[in-house]
Amino acid sequence: MTVQAxxxxxxxxxxxxSSLKLTDDKDGLSCAKCSVxxxxxxxxxxxxxxxxxALEDWNNGVRETK
Numbered sequence: 001m002t003v004q005a006x007x008x009x010x011x012x013x014x015x016x017x018s019s020l021k022l023t024d025d026k027d028g029l030s031c032a033k034c035s036v037x038x039x040x041x042x043x044x045x046x047x048x049x050x051x052x053x054a055l056e057d058w059n060n061g062v063r064e065t066k
Contacts, residue, residue, distance in 0.1 A: 003029070003045060013038075015049050027063070030055060039063055 003011075003022060011020050013031040020029040020038070028037040029045055036052035038045055053062055 003040060003043075007045075011045065011047070014047050015052070023058070028053075028058060030058075 003026075008020065008022060008029075011029065012018065013020055013034055013036075015036075016031065016033050018031055018033040020031055022028075023030055023037060026040070028039050029047075030037045031052075034052070035055040037055055037058040038047055038052050040046070051065055053065060
């Protein structure tokens with residue numbers, strides 16, 4: 001299961017309030033403005049700024065903050 005389209009429409013980046021886009025693998029929500037990805041764990045988006053992974057790291061396979 002993935003994030004439902006209705007939920008995706010109302011979710012916003014907790015840091016800058018921009019809209020989010022589902023990643024290609026559907027395992028995260030990316031913010032283009034902040035260049036971060038919020039992971040989706042057990043079908044639940046983790047919308048905490050401190051849990052966000054830099055987009056570059058995400059694209060290199062990192063799925064958790066250090």
